[in-house]
Amino acid sequence: MAPEVLPKPRMRGLLARRLRNHMAVAFVLSLGVAALYKFRVADRRKKAYADFYRNYDVMKDFEEMRKAGIFQSVK
Amino acid sequence: LTNTSISDAQEMETIWTILPAIILILIALPSLRILYLTDEINDPSFTIKSIGHQWYWTYEYTDYGGLIFNSYMLPPLFLEPGDLRLLDVDNRVVLPVEAPVRMMITSQDVLHSWTVPSLGLKTDAIPGRLNQTTFTATRPGVYYGQCSEICGANHSFMPIVLELIP
Numbered sequence: 001m002a003p004e005v006l007p008k009p010r011m012r013g014l015l016a017r018r019l020r021n022h023m024a025v026a027f028v029l030s031l032g033v034a035a036l037y038k039f040r041v042a043d044r045r046k047k048a049y050a051d052f053y054r055n056y057d058v059m060k061d062f063e064e065m066r067k068a069g070i071f072q073s074v075k
Numbered sequence: 076l077t078n079t080s081i082s083d084a085q086e087m088e089t090i091w092t093i094l095p096a097i098i099l100i101l102i103a104l105p106s107l108r109i110l111y112l113t114d115e116i117n118d119p120s121f122t123i124k125s126i127g128h129q130w131y132w133t134y135e136y137t138d139y140g141g142l143i144f145n146s147y148m149l150p151p152l153f154l155e156p157g158d159l160r161l162l163d164v165d166n167r168v169v170l171p172v173e174a175p176v177r178m179m180i181t182s183q184d185v186l187h188s189w190t191v192p193s194l195g196l197k198t199d200a201i202p203g204r205l206n207q208t209t210f211t212a213t214r215p216g217v218y219y220g221q222c223s224e225i226c227g228a229n230h231s232f233m234p235i236v237l238e239l240i241p
Contacts, residue, residue, distance in 0.1 A: 016087065053213065058172060058241050062215040069157075070217050073169045073238055 117209045119177035123168070127180070127187030127200035127222070130229035134168050148232045162219045167236040175211045188223035191237055197223055212239045 010017075066074055124135040128145075136142040149163045170176055180189045182200035189208075190197040198208040212218075220235040 016084075019087070056214075058213075058215060062172075062241050065216055071238055071240065072167055074240060 117175055117177065119175040119209050121171065121174055122177040122179060123170070124179045124181070125168075125189050125200070127182040127184075127189065127226070127233075129184050129227050130222075130233040132187075132189070132233060132235060133183075134166075146236070148234050159219065161232065162221070162234045162236070164234055164236045167217070167238045169238045169240060170212065172212050172215050172239045172241045175209055177207060177209045180206045180208065185226045186224045187226050187233070189220070189235060190223040191218050191220035191235060193218050193220075194237070196220070199224055215239045215241055 065071065069075070122138055124137065126133040126135070131148075132146045134144055134146060144166045146164045146166045146168065148161065149158060149165060151160060154160060154163065178189065178196075178198065180198045180200045181204060182202045184202060186202070187200040188197060189200055194210055194212060196208055196210055198206045200206070216239055218237040218239065220237075222230055222233045222235070224230075226233075
């Protein structure tokens, strides 16, 4: 059985080609991660805050705290 | 991966010097713009002065009348059930909710730092200098902080307590 012979790699410009390919992949990957972070983390966080404050009742929250006795200036 | 026949790579060297420099400038310019923007338009409705001493804070409410008081940590013997050790003080800083508040912070003696982490506040109290921070709280409650610049033996025992009331 003849051993398999791999094709000879193109030696000329190996480093430059590797660098070019890696840079392209890194660029696309970083754009992708940034977009993913924006939509899945940053926008979700902003929405969570907006949803919380949309129907937030400051006075109701304050009254609950006041009745719990945590304030010194109002009893 | 080795490059045994090292030769000129002028184009590559130029690219990977100039390109990162451009990227950094593109990051820095909007960042500086935002930094200066956060300092500008605030229009606070309330100004309070906070003066750091060894080892307590003095607060001055001089906008409407002249209220000045010291805020010392409650010693352990003076704590009541429910009080927080090393955090509670005798006189709390009472502030309004949903109103921009300006804090002017300085020190009488050595460096201190006026900090309330849950409001995202930390400003150094520097003798001979007046630092300013503004904030608008959105939720009522009691907010705690501790001095954040080493200032001597009782540096850990000069906390800050804000009471935010609507």
